Amino acid sequence: MMEFYMRFSGTAVSFLARTFSGIMLFTTVFLLGTVSAGESVEDRGYRWFEVEVLVFRYTDVEIEDPEQFPLAVRPISIHNSRDLYTERLTPPIESLYYALPVCEGKRRWVAPLRSVFLSGALFAEENQLPSAQRIGCRRLHDDALVRSFYAKQTELKTVAPAHLPLVMSGTKQGTREEMLRAETPxxxxREQFALTPLRQQxxxxxDASPILHTAWRQPxxxxxxxxxxxxxxxxxxxxQFDYFGFPVSPANQQVQERLQHYLNYHLNGVSMDDEGPFAGLLTVLDAADRGEFRLSRPNSDDLRFPERPGQNPRGIPEQVWEFDGLxxxxxxxxxxHIDTDFNLREPITVSAAARDVREQVRDFLEPDAHELEFLRAYPFQQLRRVISHQTxxxxxxxxxxxxxxxxxxLSNRR
Structure with missing residues (x-):
């Protein structure tokens, strides 16, 4: 009986020991698995590289073949691309704007309503207000009855600088910990830039002028x-120009012209358009009788000036920069591999060939009518396989x- 008890007790102790060891092994494996899982989340296996780019333009270029780069601008869609600069250059102002009090009375109307229902006299009255009173309130408000209409309007205009800084740099050193925590490039x-001596040269x-010098880290x-x-x-x-190179009137100039139109019409009863479409007709007819003017059939070979597109393609940038691309x-x-797609813009003076009778008449009445500014683009696309640490x-x-x-x-294969 005693011998049986001893054997049973030894078996029980051995069983309990094996069970306890198994529990400890399972716990250890589970904890190790948890730590490994945590490490895999932190180290996602991305291969990070540091990219430095220096862009410069030649200042004494003479294009022998003008047909090498046509005037028509080839658009570059920025849809689904990553922009590292816009948020740094155009900080959000929504919080400041919505901190302003709501305008009262008719001044709270948004631009479409104001342009239709307000008279020139009221426009003139508001234009004479001090600047602080003109911009000291916001017209958009949270009105449930017209919220759907006001949601389509905006007074928040993104104001970008007139010229970008030559050197675009950040503050992160790009350590291993920073790259592991980073969600985006x-x-x-600038202390880490390697092409600074070249830029200074x-x-x-x-005969050369740098435009952009920047560096970033990306997976x-x-x-x-x-x-x-x-x-x-x-x-x-x-x-000055839209994306496709055609001249545009500044916003303040459009406002002044519209205000002057309202003033002339409502206060003096005279419209800026009172001369009508027949202005200069007698001058043209007299010149035709004297043999000084004659209409000609437009030559299709001379129609090289681009047509303005009916609608902008998807992804066209809002701002028109001297250098822009992907x-x-x-x-x-x-x-x-490096795949580039760039446009370099340059304002030029072009003389568009007359295409119809009206433009020929306009050329005669206004000899400089077709001597206009145009923002042309020099496209550049190239794909190249490269080696790291080479220029x-x-x-x-x-x-x-x-x-x-x-x-x-973190550049090695992960």
Whole structure:
């Protein structure tokens, strides 16, 4: 009996020991698995690289073949691209705007209503108000009855600088911890730039002028997974030209012209359009009788001036920059590739050929009518396989792009 008890007790102790060991092993594996899972979430396996770009334009370009770059602007859609600069240059002002009190009376009407129902006298009265009173309230309000209408209107205009800084840099050093925590690419400090001596040499030259110098860190994926990065630089032509290069009137000039129109019509009973479509007709007829003017059939070969598109394609930028475009960096196997798609803009004076009778008459009455400014674009597309830590130069007759891609602590295959 005692022997049975001892054997049973030993078996029980052995069973309990094995069970306890199993529980401890399971707990250890579970905890280790939990830690590993936490590490895998933190280290997502992204391959981070540092990209530095220097863009400059040639200042003494002479294009021998004008047909090499047609006047028609080839649009570059920025849809689904990544922009590292706009938020830094145009901070949000919604909080400041909605802190203003709501305008009272007719001043609370939004622009479409005001342009239809307000008289020129009221426009003149408001225009004479001090600036603080004119901009000291907001017209959009939270009215449930007209919320659907007001939701389509906006008084918040994004104001971008007239000229972008030459050097676009950030504050993150790009350490391993920062890259592991980062959700999006980020700009790095200018102290980490490697192309600064080259930029300084270009600044001292007379035949070249730098436009943009920037560097950022980004994870690099395959061609179909990664996103294109938008690069912008130089002057802001938004107030002078639309995206397709046609001149536009500044917003304040349009307001002044409309105000003057209302004043002439409502106060004096005279419209700016009272001369009508027959203005100058007698002058043209007299010139035709004297043989000084004769209509001609437009030559289709001379119609090289681009037509204004009926509607803008999807993804057209709101701001018109001197340099604008996309750079796509991706991996094919273990090889880096750079795909560029840029436009460099330059204002020129063009003389459009007469296309119809009205334009021929206008040319006669106003000899400089067709001598107009146009913002042309010099496109550049190139795909190249590159090697990290080497300096790569993309050449164009009008500008150049220097790119250097450097490895980081997380550049190895993950």
């Amino acid at each position: 980020f700009l790095v400090p 270009l600044e001292r030259r007379r 690099v994926f395959t061609r179909t997974v990664g996103r294109r990065h938008r690069l912008v630089g130089g002057k802001n032509y938004t107030d 750079m796509h960096i991706y991996l094919v196997g273990n090889y880096l 790569h130069y993309f050449d164009h007759p009008n500008y150049g792009v220097v790119v250097q891609i450097r490895r980081t602590d």
